[in-house]
Structures are given as C-alpha cells and as structure tokens.
Amino acid sequence: MAISQMVGASIKRREDPRLVTGTGSYVDDIPQTAVVHMHVIRSSEAHARILGIETGRAKEADGVIAILTGKDLKPEFGAPLPVTVCFVPDKKYPNHYPIAIDKVHYVGEPVAIVLATSRAAAEDAGERIEVKYQSLPAVLDIEKAIEKGAPILHEELGSNLSYDVKFAAGDMDAALKEADVTIKQRLIQQRLIPIAIEPRGVLADFKTFSNKLTVWSSTQIPHFVKVWLAVILGIPESNVRVVAPEVGGGFGSKIRVYPEEILTALASRRLGRPVKWIEDRNENVKATHHGRDQIWDVEIAAKKDGTVLGIRPTQWLNLGGYCSQFGTFQVLGMLVAQGAYKMKAFDGRAVGVFTNTTPTDAYRGAGRPEATYLIERVMDLVARETGIDPVEVRRKNFVRVEDQPFTTLLGLTYDSGDYTTTLNKALEMVDYKALRREQAEKRKQGKYLGIGLSTYIEICGLGPAAATQAAVGVSLWGMSVVNVHFTGKATVIIGSSPHGQGHETTYAQVASDVLGIPVEDIDVQHGDTAIGPMGMDTYGSRSTALDGNAVHVSATKVQEKARKIAAHLLEAAEGDVVYENGKAFVKGTPSKAVTIQEIAVAAFQTSRLPKGMEGGLEATTFFDPTNFVWPFGAHICVVEIDAETGATRILRYVAVDDCGTRINPMVVDGQLHGGIAQGIGQALFEEAVYDEAGQLRTGSLVDYLVPTASDLPSFELAATITPSPVNPLGTKGIGEAGTIASTPAVMNAIVDALEPFGVKDVSMPATPQKVWALMHRNGGTKR
Amino acid sequence: MRRRVAVTINGTKHEHEVEPRLLLVQYIRDVVGLTGTHVGCDTSNCGACTVELDGHSVKSCTVFAVQADGAQVTTIEGLAQGTTLHPLQQAFWDEHGLQCGFCTPGMIMAARQLLARNPNPSEQEIRVGLEGNLCRCTGYHNIVKSIQAAAKVMAPGAERKAPAPVS
Numbered sequence: 001m002a003i004s005q006m007v008g009a010s011i012k013r014r015e016d017p018r019l020v021t022g023t024g025s026y027v028d029d030i031p032q033t034a035v036v037h038m039h040v041i042r043s044s045e046a047h048a049r050i051l052g053i054e055t056g057r058a059k060e061a062d063g064v065i066a067i068l069t070g071k072d073l074k075p076e077f078g079a080p081l082p083v084t085v086c087f088v089p090d091k092k093y094p095n096h097y098p099i100a101i102d103k104v105h106y107v108g109e110p111v112a113i114v115l116a117t118s119r120a121a122a123e124d125a126g127e128r129i130e131v132k133y134q135s136l137p138a139v140l141d142i143e144k145a146i147e148k149g150a151p152i153l154h155e156e157l158g159s160n161l162s163y164d165v166k167f168a169a170g171d172m173d174a175a176l177k178e179a180d181v182t183i184k185q186r187l188i189q190q191r192l193i194p195i196a197i198e199p200r201g202v203l204a205d206f207k208t209f210s211n212k213l214t215v216w217s218s219t220q221i222p223h224f225v226k227v228w229l230a231v232i233l234g235i236p237e238s239n240v241r242v243v244a245p246e247v248g249g250g251f252g253s254k255i256r257v258y259p260e261e262i263l264t265a266l267a268s269r270r271l272g273r274p275v276k277w278i279e280d281r282n283e284n285v286k287a288t289h290h291g292r293d294q295i296w297d298v299e300i301a302a303k304k305d306g307t308v309l310g311i312r313p314t315q316w317l318n319l320g321g322y323c324s325q326f327g328t329f330q331v332l333g334m335l336v337a338q339g340a341y342k343m344k345a346f347d348g349r350a351v352g353v354f355t356n357t358t359p360t361d362a363y364r365g366a367g368r369p370e371a372t373y374l375i376e377r378v379m380d381l382v383a384r385e386t387g388i389d390p391v392e393v394r395r396k397n398f399v400r401v402e403d404q405p406f407t408t409l410l411g412l413t414y415d416s417g418d419y420t421t422t423l424n425k426a427l428e429m430v431d432y433k434a435l436r437r438e439q440a441e442k443r444k445q446g447k448y449l450g451i452g453l454s455t456y457i458e459i460c461g462l463g464p465a466a467a468t469q470a471a472v473g474v475s476l477w478g479m480s481v482v483n484v485h486f487t488g489k490a491t492v493i494i495g496s497s498p499h500g501q502g503h504e505t506t507y508a509q510v511a512s513d514v515l516g517i518p519v520e521d522i523d524v525q526h527g528d529t530a531i532g533p534m535g536m537d538t539y540g541s542r543s544t545a546l547d548g549n550a551v552h553v554s555a556t557k558v559q560e561k562a563r564k565i566a567a568h569l570l571e572a573a574e575g576d577v578v579y580e581n582g583k584a585f586v587k588g589t590p591s592k593a594v595t596i597q598e599i600a601v602a603a604f605q606t607s608r609l610p611k612g613m614e615g616g617l618e619a620t621t622f623f624d625p626t627n628f629v630w631p632f633g634a635h636i637c638v639v640e641i642d643a644e645t646g647a648t649r650i651l652r653y654v655a656v657d658d659c660g661t662r663i664n665p666m667v668v669d670g671q672l673h674g675g676i677a678q679g680i681g682q683a684l685f686e687e688a689v690y691d692e693a694g695q696l697r698t699g700s701l702v703d704y705l706v707p708t709a710s711d712l713p714s715f716e717l718a719a720t721i722t723p724s725p726v727n728p729l730g731t732k733g734i735g736e737a738g739t740i741a742s743t744p745a746v747m748n749a750i751v752d753a754l755e756p757f758g759v760k761d762v763s764m765p766a767t768p769q770k771v772w773a774l775m776h777r778n779g780g781t782k783r
Numbered sequence: 784m785r786r787r788v789a790v791t792i793n794g795t796k797h798e799h800e801v802e803p804r805l806l807l808v809q810y811i812r813d814v815v816g817l818t819g820t821h822v823g824c825d826t827s828n829c830g831a832c833t834v835e836l837d838g839h840s841v842k843s844c845t846v847f848a849v850q851a852d853g854a855q856v857t858t859i860e861g862l863a864q865g866t867t868l869h870p871l872q873q874a875f876w877d878e879h880g881l882q883c884g885f886c887t888p889g890m891i892m893a894a895r896q897l898l899a900r901n902p903n904p905s906e907q908e909i910r911v912g913l914e915g916n917l918c919r920c921t922g923y924h925n926i927v928k929s930i931q932a933a934a935k936v937m938a939p940g941a942e943r944k945a946p947a948p949v950s
Contacts, residue, residue, distance in 0.1 A: 015884070020875050020876055020884075021819065021863050022817070022888040029812075196883075198821070198885040248884070248886075249883040249885060280822075281829075500882030500884070500920045501882070670879050670920075673925065674882065702826055708914045709927065712922060715922065
C-alpha cells in the first residue's frame with residue numbers, strides 16, 4: 001500500500017462504549033413481546049432407550065403452551081444436523097437429529113421441549129415430565145469403546161469406530177533403524193469445556209403468513225445456520241434471516257448448527273409466536289460441545305546430536321455420542337504435527353471413536369494445540385534423552401528462512417516464517433543463560449524452577465477455497481461489501497462474525513487507508529445474513545486473513561472507480577489521475593483535487609458520470625487467497641514448583657509472535673493475552689471428568705476450573721513482522737496462536753522443573769496433587 | 784403468593800409485585816428492563832451479574848429480589864453521567880480491558896468496589912480482588928491495567944480531568 005496510516009495503529013475499539021455501559025444487546029437482551037420460553041428436557045442417562053415420555057401432568061401445569069418430544073418433531077426434520085467432511089471423507093457416522101427420537105447417547109441430549117409463558121413456568125412443568133428409560137451399558141473410554149464386546153452406540157454402524165486413517169510420508173522404519181535414540185511416549189489431551197462467559201441462546205420468530213423466519217443466535221456462524229435452517233425446516237433460504245447480535249465469546253463452542261436453533265425455529269413455526277431459549281450454565285457444560293479429548297501415542301527416531309529423523313504419531317479422538325458438524329476437524333492436528341521442523345519421515349494414524357459423552361468439536365485451536373503439544377513435547381523429550389539443551393535441539397531441527405516456502409512431508413506449504421529470530425528474541429527477553437544459572441542455584445536450595453519453550457507454527461486463515469473444499473468439504477473465502485454513501489461516508493459489510501475480536505474497528509482501519517475516509521466515518525456491519533450476499537463466518541483465526549483482505553480489495557475497487565469519476569470531473573486522462581488520502585488529482589497538481597465527498601456526490605448524480613458508467617460507489621469481493629497463512633512464534637514460560645504442595649506458579653511468561661502485518665497491535669496483543677490464558681488453563685486447571693455411568697462430575701464452575709486473575713501473571717509480549725505473501729495486507733491470524741503455543745510451554749517448564757526427580761512427562765492438568773505425587777513417588781528421594 | 788418490593792435502582796424507585804423466588808438479577812433484567820447486568824452461571828462463580836446493593840458488591844444471581852426490598856441498587860447503567868463515562872468505564876476502553884464484553888459490566892462493578900476499599904491497590908491485590916469474576920477473553924492482563932489506570936484517575940487528590948463525552 002502506498003499510504004498506510006491506520007493499519008498499524010492501536011486505536012481504541014469503537015465497540016467498547018456500548019459494552020462498558022451495558023447497552024450492547026446479547027440474545028437475551030433483545031426486547032420481544034409475547035415471547036414463548038423454551039425449556040429443554042435433557043437425558044439424565046448416558047446410554048438408554050427411550051421407552052416413553054409421560055407429559056400429561058406437565059401439560060396441565062400453569063403457563064404451559066405445548067410439550068413436544070422427538071417423536072412429535074421427527075416428521076418436521078427435512079434433514080439431520082449437518083456433518084462436514086473435515087479431513088475424513090470416508091468416516092462412518094449416524095444421523096443426528098436435534099432431539100433424541102428413541103435412544104439417547106449422552107447425558108444432556110435433548111429428549112423433550114416445554115414451551116410456556118415464562119421460563120419459570122417451563123422449568124416447573126419440566127419437573128413433571130417422566131421419561132422412562134431402559135438403561136444400556138455406557139462406554140466412555142476411547143480404547144474400551146473399540147474393544148470387542150463393547151456396548152455399541154449406533155447399531156447401524158456395527159461398531160464404535162468412525163474412522164482409522166493414515167497420514168504418512170517418508171520411511172519411518174528406516175528412520176528408526178538409523179536412530180541412535182528411540183522414544184515412545186503417550187500424551188493425553190484431556191477433555192475441555194469451552195466456557196464462553198455468555199452461554200448460548202436463541203430467539204426464533206416465524207411469521208406464518210409470510211413464511212419468513214428470523215433467528216437471533218449466540219453463534220459464530222450465522223450464515224451456516226441460515227443455510228441449514230432452510231434445509232432442515234424446508235423454508236426457502238431467501239426467507240430465512242439469522243442474526244448474531246453481540247456474542248459473548250465463542251472459542252469454537254458456537255461454531256456448529258445446534259439443536260436448539262432448529263428446535264426454537266420449529267416451535268415458533270408451530271405456535272406462530274417468537275420462541276426463546278437461553279442456555280444456563282448447568283446445561284452449557286453438557287449441551288454445548290467439548291474440546292480436545294484425545295490420546296496421542298508417539299514414537300520418535302532421533303540421532304544423538306539431537307536431529308529428529310522422524311515421528312510416528314497416532315491420534316485417538318473421542319468424538320462423543322455423535323459426530324459433530326466439525327467433529328473431525330481436530331484431525332488437522334495430524335496434518336500439521338511436523339511443526340517448525342525438518343524431518344525425513346512422518347507416519348501418522350488418526351482414529352475416531354464414539355463414546356457416551358458430549359460430542360467434541362472445535363475448541364480454540366482445534367487440532368493445532370494438540371499438534372503443537374505433541375511436537376514441542378517431542379523436542380523436549382529428545383533434549384532430555386540426548387542431554388542437549390532444548391534450545392539447541394530446536395535450532396538443530398528448525399526449518400530455516402532459506403527453506404521457505406517450505407513444504408512438509410504431508411505436502412502443506414508454509415507461506416513464510418523465520419523461526420530462529422523469534423526464538424532468539426524470546427531467549428534474550430528472559431535472559432536464558434542467566435535463567436539456567438539461577439535454576440541450578442535454586443536447585444541446590446531445594447527450589448524447583450522450570451523453563452519451558454514452545455516454538456510453534458500454526459495453519460490458519462481458512463481458505464483457500466479449493467483446498468478447503470477438498471479437505472474440509474466447504475469452500476472458504478472472505479467476503480466484503482464497501483459502499484460509499486452520497487455524503488462520502490462509508491459502510492463496510494463483512495462475511496465474518498466477530499464475538500470479541502474487534503472487527504468493527506480493525507476493518508474500518510483497513511478501508512480508511514485505501515479510501516482516505518476517516519475511521520469514524522466508516523461503519524462496519526456484520527453478523528446479519530440479511531445485509532450481505534454471503535459469509536463464511538468466524539473460526540480458525542480466519543477473519544483478518546480472509547474478510548479483512550476482502551475489505552482491502554473492495555475498497556481498492558471503489559478507489560479505482562472513484563479515480564475514474566475524478567478523471568471525468570477534472571477533464572483529465574484517466575492515466576494521469578492519482579488517488580491519495582481521499583483526494584484525486586492530476587499527477588503533480590494536488591492543489592486542484594476533487595475529494596471523495598465530491599466524487600461520491602457525482603456517483604449518485606449519475607448524469608455527471610462518464611458515459612456508460614453505472615451510478616453508485618460500491619464494490620463486493622469474494623476474496624480467495626493463494627494459500628493458508630502460517631503464523632509462528634516462540635513462547636517461554638518460567639515456573640516455580642512449590643516443593644511442599646506441588647503447586648505451580650508462573651513467574652514469567654514471554655511470547656514473541658509473528659502474525660504478519662498487525663492492523664491494530666493493541667487488539668492483536670489482546671487476542672494473545674486471552675489465548676495464552678486459555679492454554680495455561682488446559683495445562684494447569686481444566687479437565688472435564690465423567691463418572692463410570694457417564695455423569696459429568698465437573699458440571700459447574702465450582703468443579704471445572706477456569707483460570708482466575710490471581711492464577712495468572714502479566715504477560716510479556718513482543719513481535720516480529722513477516723508479512724504473508726498470500727494476501728495483499730500481509731496479515732496472518734492471531735486468535736488461536738496464544739492457546740496453541742502456551743500449553744506446551746507451561747508443561748515443558750513443569751517437566752523441566754521436575755527433572756531432579758527423574759520426571760519425563762506430566763499429564764495435564766498439572767494439579768498440585770499430581771505434581772506432589774510425582775515428586776514423592778520414590779518416597780521423596782530424587783531420581 | 785406474590786410479594787411487593789420497592790427497590791431504588793440507579794436513583795429511580797421501582798415497585799412491583801414479584802414471586803418470592805425471583806432473583807434480583809431477574810428483577811433487574813426482566814422486570815425493570817436493565818439488561819446490562821448479565822447472567823453467566825448458576826453458581827455465583829462468574830460474577831457477570833455483580834451489582835452494588837446498599838454499598839456492597841453482590842452477585843445478583845444469589846440474592847432474591849425480596850431481599851433487596853427498600854435497598855439502593857447500582858448497576859452498570861448507573862455509572863456514566865449522561866454520555867460521560869465513569870473513570871473505570873473509560874479506563875476499560877482506553878486499555879482494551881474487554882473483548883466480547885459479556886463479563887465487563889460485572890467486572891467494572893467489582894472493580895469499583897475494589898477501589899472503594901483500596902484506592903491504591905498493587906497488581907497482586909487487584910488480581911486477588913477479581914477472583915470472583917471470570918473473564919475468558921482477556922487473560923485479565925488488560926483488565927488489571929484498566930483498574931490501575933482508573934485508580935490513578937480516581938485517587939483522592941488526583942486532578943479530575945473529565946473524560947470527553949462519547950460522541
């Protein structure tokens with residue numbers, strides 16, 4: 001770009017005044033008269049046949065309008081809930097309807113809905129509903145689920161195995177033969193509950209005599225929801241409008257078409273009244289999908305100088321009771337598990353299994369945190385086994401700048417990256433050598449300092465369209481409309497749908513630079529399927545790489561038209577006119593300029609336009625990049641373990657991240673802070689636990705520990721900037737990088753701290769109890 | 784069996800007949816119509832519903848409306864003066880102390896109480912003081928900075944420079 005003023009500026013977010021005053025409108029805040037409240041009766045059994053649902057007493061309760069079961073609603077489902085290819089085209093999966101018809105497969109699955117005049121009335125009536133179950137044995141464990149004789153969830157599939165596929169290249173057997181060091185390790189990705197602070201909620205309003213449906217949903221994907229509401233309910237897509245109003249966090253948990261979106265819409269169509277459902281936290285922990293829940297077994301071949309020759313990872317994925325819409329997206333982890341390193345062989349296998357648990361799906365990072373945890377633990381395992389510093393092992397194996405664009409064994413090509421520079425910068429920030437000396441000193445005093453590294457890469461910015469169509473089953477691109485109004489102010493419409501990421505600010509910055517219109521005169525609109533042609537929504541750190549660049553391209557098209565209009569107004573040759581800072585003029589005579597405001601007026605006073613030119617000053621773009629984008633960075637975590645209690649305290653957290661061009665550095669840092677905190681949550685605190693009967697034992701925020709302010713340090717951030725060559729702004733994604741990088745940094749630090757005790761691995765979360773036990777497993781003696 | 788309650792919220796007196804089991808947060812949101820106070824859990828853990836009740840910060844999901852009978856309640860909507868933000872609101876904006884904004888009203892109300900009790904808190908005191916309020920977006924980093932910034936502005940004797948109104 002010739003002029004860049006706003007891109008790179010940490011301007012304050014225009015979203016914030018309404019949010020800090022409590023005047024933003026989340027789903028539950030939308031005023032609606034005569035609304036009917038929906039309460040969902042959920043399965044109390046993990047695996048059971050529904051023998052009958054007795055609703056007679058409930059129907060007589062005060063305020064009840066209707067009670068509907070799966071059997072009542074089945075004829076109205078034009079299709080089951082969608083399941084996307086996501087790297088496993090031949091997977092087996094059952095039809096999944098928004099409500100159980102005759103069998104339940106996890107605790108929390110909807111079995112009936114109560115519609116009443118108030119939420120309290122609906123819940124009171126729900127107490128009177130009796131569901132008769134025939135309990136079946138439940139299976140919760142990935143490995144047990146595919147043992148012979150295991151209870152089968154979906155009889156029509158013949159077993160609980162959904163898929164068992166290979167992702168391999170190079171000769172792993174040869175690598176093992178060549179190796180001086182071979183290591184086998186099991187790494188557990190415990191099940192996580194996303195916990196967006198706003199639970200989900202839906203308000204559906206069907207207008208009978210116009211056959212039109214409007215749905216407000218706390219979702220990341222209003223456009224996907226629109227399409228599937230149309231398909232499942234049999235309403236023309238043109239008659240369905242979905243709005244994502246203020247959305248109180250997502251982290252992947254609001255990325256799928258959910259049963260309650262269908263159920264509220266169906267109920268509204270039946271009743272001819274608006275129907276609202278607001279999830280409470282008690283429901284949220286089991287009705288909103290979970291994340292992770294994988295076992296990774298890895299075999300490593302390395303040389304004694306620290307060179308990694310190859311790895312053989314197997315990813316065992318717990319899909320839960322059904323295959324969720326993007327349930328196998330986590331297989332992406334297998335595709336990117338090579339990380340920032342060169343090697344000769346990669347022999348991956350991915351296995352997906354059904355169990356009687358809440359379905360799993362994307363959760364911040366979706367596959368990439370798992371991959372990064374694997375490869376970054378691999379680097380530390382090799383370091384420990386060879387006695388070489390983990391920094392040197394990484395340096396030894398790094399893809400170098402001169403190798404870029406680097407193609408991995410599985411055929412993915414990195415767009416750009418300089419892994420040595422981010423690592424050096426992070427090492428400098430922590431003063432690595434001094435830290436190692438301090439660690440040695442402290443050990444003598446019986447204090448256990450640990451230093452953990454994570455030199456991650458990640459894939460994000462999903463498109464390109466052809467690649468995502470082949471791999472995921474959806475063509476992903478970015479969309480924008482840029483429209484300059486009569487008075488020279490502009491509206492930008494985007495196809496992404498933010499929930500905290502600040503798009504209203506950053507995309508105005510992008511358009512402002514191209515058009516020379518002040519940011520405050522550019523309104524960015526989103527999250528409403530009625531306002532743009534189509535969108536691919538927000539997930540996978542894709543918005544800025546796709547929709548942000550789409551804004552840039554649309555604004556550039558508008559600028560080009562403005563320049564043509566200006567040439568006509570100036571009676572100059574088109575080629576002689578330049579456009580800068582919102583003004584067009586003949587090269588060399590900036591004093592005789594026409595402003596964007598004057599050009600905009602002419603664009604609508606169409607008689608003043610060049611012959612044959614249509615009116616208006618608007619452009620639409622479907623932006624399709626040439627590759628994915630690959631952010632990277634180096635994170636270093638310093639912990640101290642309390643020898644008395646086993647508690648981990650994070651002393652320092654240093655992160656050097658490269659996400660290419662930073663449109664609004666303040667917003668980028670904010671994304672990193674939150675992402676790092678979430679990754680620390682997995683390392684230290686969070687774990688969804690089921691009992692043997694399939695009841696969730698961590699069913700509230702009392703038992704499921706989300707990090708609090710006092711659990712976390714302040715973070716020390718720095719940046720390098722390697723613009724992506726695959727889009728005009730040079731941007732990469734940053735929404736998930738913190739989470740992807742931080743979990744292995746923390747765990748590597750803890751394992752490092754426990755080195756004197758001979759500990760080579762600690763399973764997550766590293767609770768004080770677990771760490772203390774590891775320190776005392778030999779009766780408290782070291783080694 | 785409904786009970787009559789009179790609650791003064793942000794200086795305005797409200798009187799209603801309510802069910803005894805109605806929670807204060809439901810009263811504020813659904814009866815009075817002030818939806819800035821949010822509900823994020825059922826267990827008093829997340830703090831999104833934090834309001835001030837007779838000068839004390841409370842989680843309004845754990846107080847019955849009838850318990851607030853005769854009380855003075857301040858919610859997030861009561862902080863700004865016209866279009867001029869409260870120093871805490873201004874600081875959260877200035878320091879990027881929020882992302883999705885759902886926890887923010889409760890977070891600001893909790894911070895207000897924290898600063899009332901300890902006008903010049905250390906970083907650690909702020910972090911401990913916020914333990915009852917969960918944020919999933921910010922990692923608390925900029926929330927801590929926001930409260931430090933507001934503390935400076937709100938400190939007794941600090942030069943009161945009124946922030947510019949939100950246009």
